[in-house]
Amino acid sequence: MMTGVYRELPAPAPLRSVVRCRWLSVAGPGDGKRIVPDGCLDLIAGGDRVFVAGPDTGAWWSRQPPGTRLHGIRFRPGHAPRVLGVPADELRDQRIDLAELWGARGRRLTEQVLNSPADLIDVIGVPEDDADPALDVVLARLDRGVPRVSAALTGLDLGARQFRRRFGAAVGYGPATYLRVARLRRAIELAGDVPELATLAAEAGYADQAHLSRDCRELTGATPSAYFRSVQDAAARPLLRSSA
Numbered sequence: 001m002m003t004g005v006y007r008e009l010p011a012p013a014p015l016r017s018v019v020r021c022r023w024l025s026v027a028g029p030g031d032g033k034r035i036v037p038d039g040c041l042d043l044i045a046g047g048d049r050v051f052v053a054g055p056d057t058g059a060w061w062s063r064q065p066p067g068t069r070l071h072g073i074r075f076r077p078g079h080a081p082r083v084l085g086v087p088a089d090e091l092r093d094q095r096i097d098l099a100e101l102w103g104a105r106g107r108r109l110t111e112q113v114l115n116s117p118a119d120l121i122d123v124i125g126v127p128e129d130d131a132d133p134a135l136d137v138v139l140a141r142l143d144r145g146v147p148r149v150s151a152a153l154t155g156l157d158l159g160a161r162q163f164r165r166r167f168g169a170a171v172g173y174g175p176a177t178y179l180r181v182a183r184l185r186r187a188i189e190l191a192g193d194v195p196e197l198a199t200l201a202a203e204a205g206y207a208d209q210a211h212l213s214r215d216c217r218e219l220t221g222a223t224p225s226a227y228f229r230s231v232q233d234a235a236a237r238p239l240l241r242s243s244a
Helices: 080-084 100-114 117-121 133-144 161-172 174-190 199-204 209-220 224-235
Strands: 004-010 017-028 033-035 042-048 047-054 060-062 069-075 095-097
Touching: 042 100, 042 117, 047 100, 069 117, 095 100, 133 161, 133 174, 161 174, 161 224, 174 199, 174 209, 174 224, 199 209, 199 224, 209 224
Parallel strands: none
Antiparallel strands: 004 017, 017 069, 033 060, 042 047, 042 069, 047 095
8 A cells, every 4th residue: 555655855956055955745544644743934835725844743643645746855953044034933833825925026936836746846935134152062963962042152252141042033933932842853753763651751862751742742643662663653654744
């Protein structure tokens, strides 16, 4: 039985400073697919919509009729607002049509993209403003697994309160939430090779297995044994993630 397809493609070279990847998803039969937070925003076309999937703080279920094809663009964490012109924290935990964000221009692009989904990438232009180098440094440190947010700010000349506002506008939530999301993403990446939960917790940077269990329940809505078993099962199939 076909269970669905998910495939990622590299971003065009001129857009790699803001776009992590393009992706294609074909829905399979069943009750849907669980989407978990990853710190990214996606621009998605399919199912008669072109919309932005904002940064999630909890699990989201994608339920599409079998055979539905979704084309997506996944932005690098912190960079989607430079293209969309909307602070990420205004899109948190939402799915918003491009026409609602961009008005007449969004309606025109929606019609264009629905007629030719491959044109989705043409919606993205190279931002005119410069990236925030301090933001990229902090994101990289959080991704690498610093134990606390304060460690990610070490050595940077930042006003902590002001920077947290900049971080929220760029990413969609604060650095403490991003740290939890990044830690869960490391556990997901390791799960295929580390089936034992206590060992998985230690290698992903959790204080202990209880810490992993608590974050897993809050971010995925599932117990760690059930969730990571599903991750291991999915690793054997070409089906991972979309943000619809």
